[in-house]
Amino acid sequence: MPKTIEDMLAEAEIRDVHLRYCRANDRRDEELMRSCFHPDAVIELHEELDVEAFLALGRAILGQYTVTWHNTGNQLVEVRGDAAWAEHYTISSHRIAADDKGPERDWIAYGRYIDRMERRGRQGQGGEWRIARRKMVVDYTRLDPVIAGDPAIPGGSGGGARDRSDPSYAMRLD
Numbered sequence: 001m002p003k004t005i006e007d008m009l010a011e012a013e014i015r016d017v018h019l020r021y022c023r024a025n026d027r028r029d030e031e032l033m034r035s036c037f038h039p040d041a042v043i044e045l046h047e048e049l050d051v052e053a054f055l056a057l058g059r060a061i062l063g064q065y066t067v068t069w070h071n072t073g074n075q076l077v078e079v080r081g082d083a084a085w086a087e088h089y090t091i092s093s094h095r096i097a098a099d100d101k102g103p104e105r106d107w108i109a110y111g112r113y114i115d116r117m118e119r120r121g122r123q124g125q126g127g128e129w130r131i132a133r134r135k136m137v138v139d140y141t142r143l144d145p146v147i148a149g150d151p152a153i154p155g156g157s158g159g160g161a162r163d164r165s166d167p168s169y170a171m172r173l174d
Contacts, residue, residue: 116131
């Protein structure tokens with residue numbers, strides 16, 4: 001069955017929710033993260049969590065890393081009215097500072113987010129797509145030592161920040 005323009009717009013909105021989710025992780029922006037989920041959403045990791053428990057877990061886990069970087073690859077979305085199924089492939093890197101367990105290293109996870117998306121809102125007003133249920137699947141991981149770079153090669157613009165002081169917030173069109 002051919003896709004309608006409404007289906008394609010819904011797919012774009014759903015993909016945007018996932019990209020905001022990745023950004024919220026890397027900037028540790030709980031307000032942005034919360035906006036990706038319906039308030040009654042369920043997130044499946046090793047157990048089922050509600051949104052607030054998931055945010056609390058994120059605070060604890062993401063706080064262990066000096067930087068994280070989520071990259072989205074394949075995204076498949078199937079829309080059926082005000083509900084949709086989506087699968088987003090993601091590679092996420094997590095920088096671990098040197099400690100008693102080893103030198104500075106990157107933990108890299110290759111996984112997928114499998115979502116039930118729902119568009120909810122008052123009738124006649126279109127509603128908003130958000131995650132109603134998410135299952136996080138880690139297909140495999142690896143741990144890489146960080147090899148110091150050549151000091152003769154500049155390190156770029158100085159890097160980002162894991163909060164709202166990141167340059168991306170200053171450049172927004174708000």
